[in-house]
Amino acid sequence: MATAAPQFPNVPTRGRALPAFGIVGWRWISRNPAVAITPVLLPFIFLYFLSLISPPSLLPLEIIGAMLFTMQNIGSWTLGDSAFWRIECSLQDMFVASPLSRIRYLFGIAFSNLIAMLPALVILLVLLMWVGGQHGYPFTPLAAVALFAGLFALWILFSSIGIAISSRIQTQREIWPVGNLTFTFLGMLSPLYYPISALPLLWQDVARFFPTTYAALLVQGALGITPATPLQMAFYAALLGISAIAGLAITLRLYRWGDR
Amino acid sequence: MRTEVTLPPSRPFAGTAAFLWTEVIVQSNERMAMVTSMIVPGVILVFVEILNPALISVALVGAILFSTFTMGQRVLNEAAYLRIDHKANDLYLAGPMTPEAYFLGMSFGIMIVYLAPTIFLGILAAIVVPLTLATALLLFVLAAVVWVFAASTGYVFSTFFRDNRAIWAYSSLFFNVFGVLAPVFYPLGLFPAALRPIVLLMPPSAAAALVQAAIGATTLSPGQVALAVGGLAVETVLLFAFAIYWARRTVRAD
Numbered sequence: 001m002a003t004a005a006p007q008f009p010n011v012p013t014r015g016r017a018l019p020a021f022g023i024v025g026w027r028w029i030s031r032n033p034a035v036a037i038t039p040v041l042l043p044f045i046f047l048y049f050l051s052l053i054s055p056p057s058l059l060p061l062e063i064i065g066a067m068l069f070t071m072q073n074i075g076s077w078t079l080g081d082s083a084f085w086r087i088e089c090s091l092q093d094m095f096v097a098s099p100l101s102r103i104r105y106l107f108g109i110a111f112s113n114l115i116a117m118l119p120a121l122v123i124l125l126v127l128l129m130w131v132g133g134q135h136g137y138p139f140t141p142l143a144a145v146a147l148f149a150g151l152f153a154l155w156i157l158f159s160s161i162g163i164a165i166s167s168r169i170q171t172q173r174e175i176w177p178v179g180n181l182t183f184t185f186l187g188m189l190s191p192l193y194y195p196i197s198a199l200p201l202l203w204q205d206v207a208r209f210f211p212t213t214y215a216a217l218l219v220q221g222a223l224g225i226t227p228a229t230p231l232q233m234a235f236y237a238a239l240l241g242i243s244a245i246a247g248l249a250i251t252l253r254l255y256r257w258g259d260r
Numbered sequence: 261m262r263t264e265v266t267l268p269p270s271r272p273f274a275g276t277a278a279f280l281w282t283e284v285i286v287q288s289n290e291r292m293a294m295v296t297s298m299i300v301p302g303v304i305l306v307f308v309e310i311l312n313p314a315l316i317s318v319a320l321v322g323a324i325l326f327s328t329f330t331m332g333q334r335v336l337n338e339a340a341y342l343r344i345d346h347k348a349n350d351l352y353l354a355g356p357m358t359p360e361a362y363f364l365g366m367s368f369g370i371m372i373v374y375l376a377p378t379i380f381l382g383i384l385a386a387i388v389v390p391l392t393l394a395t396a397l398l399l400f401v402l403a404a405v406v407w408v409f410a411a412s413t414g415y416v417f418s419t420f421f422r423d424n425r426a427i428w429a430y431s432s433l434f435f436n437v438f439g440v441l442a443p444v445f446y447p448l449g450l451f452p453a454a455l456r457p458i459v460l461l462m463p464p465s466a467a468a469a470l471v472q473a474a475i476g477a478t479t480l481s482p483g484q485v486a487l488a489v490g491g492l493a494v495e496t497v498l499l500f501a502f503a504i505y506w507a508r509r510t511v512r513a514d
Contacts, residue, residue, distance in 0.1 A: 038429040045441045049304075052450045054311040084425045088345070172345050172424050176337060177296040184299045188306060198310050 017104040018111050025112025039077075040120040043070050050193055058194065060132045061225050064147070065192035067124045068215055070117050071151045072187055075158030076179040077113040082166035083175045102257035110159030121151070137223045146222035149237065150215035153244045157211055157251075158183070164251035192216050195226055211247060214240035275357030276365045283338070283369025290373075293334070298377045301326050304445050315446060318477045320385040321399060322445040322468050327378045328403040329444075329464045332410025333435050334370045339363075339418035340427050359507040367411035378403070395474045402467035402492075409463040409496045412503035419510050444468040448478045460484055461491040 029036035043066040050062050086092040095105055125147075129139045137143075165182060169175060189203075190212035196204055207213045218236040221228030228236070287293075301323035308319040343349045352362055382399075385391060391399065417434070421427050438444075442465035443451045451459060459465040466488035472478035473485070480488070 032426055032429065034433055035426065035429040038433045041433060042436060045436050049440055049446065050307065050311065053308060053315055053446055058311070080425065080428060088424070173290070173337075173341055174292065175424075176428060177290070177293040181292060181296045181299060184303060188303045193307065194310050 017100060017108045021108030021112040022115060024108075025115035028112070029116045035116060036119070039070065039073070039117050040123065042073075043067075043120055043124065054194075057135065060128060060135050060137050060223065061195065061220060062193050063124055063128045063131060064219050064223070064225070065194075065216065067121060067128070067147070068150060068154060068212060068219070069187050069192050070120050070124070071154040072158045072212060073183055074110060074113045074117055074155055075160075075162035076183040077116065078109050078159045078162035079166040079169075079179045079182075080162075080175050081109055081113065082163045083169045084172065086166065087169070087172055096258040102255065105257075106160055106163050106255070109163060110155060113159070114155060132223060137225055139223070143219070143222040146218050146233070146237075150219050150240065153240055154212060154215055157244045157247050158186075160248050160251040160255070164255040167256035168254065186210065186212065190216060195220075209243075211240055211243040214243065271358075273358060273361050273364065275355075275361035276368070279352070279357060279361055279365025280369045280372075283366050284372050287334075287338075287370055287373035294374065294377070297327065297330060297334070297374050300330070300440075301377075301381065304440070308445065317385075317389045317475060318447050318472055319445045320381065320388055321471045321475065324378055324381045324385060324399060325403055325406050325464055325467050325471070326439045326444050327374075327381060328371075328407040329410045329439050330435055331367075331371055331374050331407055332412075332414035333431050334374060335367050335411045335414035336418045336431050337414075337427065338366060338370060339415050340421050340424060342366075343418065344421065344424055359510070360504045363415045363503060363507040367415065371407060371411070389475055391475070395471070398474050399471050402470060405492055405496050406463050406467050408500050409492075412496075412499040415503050416499075416506050419506065438462055438464050442468075447472055448480075456484070457487060460488045461495070463492050463495055466492045 046069075047062055047066050051059055054062070082092075092105075100108075132139055161182070162179070165178060166175075169178060190207050190210045191199060192212065196207060196213065196217065199207065214236045217226060217228070218233060218240060220226035221233050221236060304326075305316070305319055305323055308315050339349075342352075349362065353359060357365075382396075385399075386396065389395075413434075417430070418427075421430075442459045442462050444464050445468075448456060448459070448465070448469045460469060469478060469480060469488050470485070470492075473480045
């Protein structure tokens, strides 16, 4: 059986997945203006609504929530793309037959969707620095590290959840409801837009099973919005890592690549 | 051998009832989509209850209007799915069923199936707000008008797409701008005064403002009432008429 390497000996087969999917992500948003605008506007629409109904003191916390929710929402877009390419375009068969591994495929789609979300994240970051500074929560190097660690963990975890669910979807009609239900529900259970103390006790206990909760608590603690000792911060970081790894392990088990 | 089959000309709206029940059966199997239809209003109600419980009455009546509004999103998705993915609209429209029956049957079928969450919200509103008979009737009429607007918009929008992937982005943006950004779940008084005429011309927020005024959550001047009622009536009638015209025209264009 012929393989790509002997036929095309001068074509590199490594290190090309991320740039290729990066171009896919860029082409997708550059050809569809609403696709570029929607991920940028949606967090702000929600943030605007929340700022009207909640005390102004919660605004920095809500901006962090919008950033984490935007990152979590990449999972929904990853689910949509992956399912669309597999069901409508039958592209996954081609990827399975190529040297591309399923993990690189996952990172590729996650990366292409990250490109669409980057403008929203950058604007929210600038807003957080400005509003946080006004409310007495300066954006320190520790806050930056905590924020980027939280965003990175959620990006990987929710993209893998999205792709794992997408590999089980049978028709295009299921994509929108399944994605919407899963990611909105997960986002709502975690205290992204309000302090965890505002939730009923039972809900607080349930929320502690979700990595997004620890990402939120870690970033809120690093900025000083929700007081936390260094030991508590380390605890949140460890639980974020453990729950993310556990979630990743489960989703990779569910993720179907070439067996169907 | 070639056989010529000549169908008699269909009377207007012929086939509406048949396609309505087809769509009811199809949509009844979409349990996940039915649950999802409650997600956004549910999330917003939870947020309002946690962050500002004083606004829960306004949010509840807003949720009823929003849930009828998002039925238009289901019409958009369904019409696009049948046309793009299944290519089934060609098959349906090659028969005696008229194009307007296809649009209306689909819209009514979706409405019947997705009415259950709206009724649940209505019962909740009757307990929490509470609603007088006159306010309940007003809410019912306005929700029906918002549904006609949303279904017409959804159907017309669906004809512009060539792939299902692009629909999610556009429909999310449209339904969030009209339903979440505009004062549907919160009182009109919290929205910037200078921009209120704009949201009073947007059917979901116009309907919400009228109900908010009826329950005493918002005060509207006679001019604002006229703007909301006039805008709602004119836009809905025009858009519905356009959807009927567009349904017929797009068939001829094919």
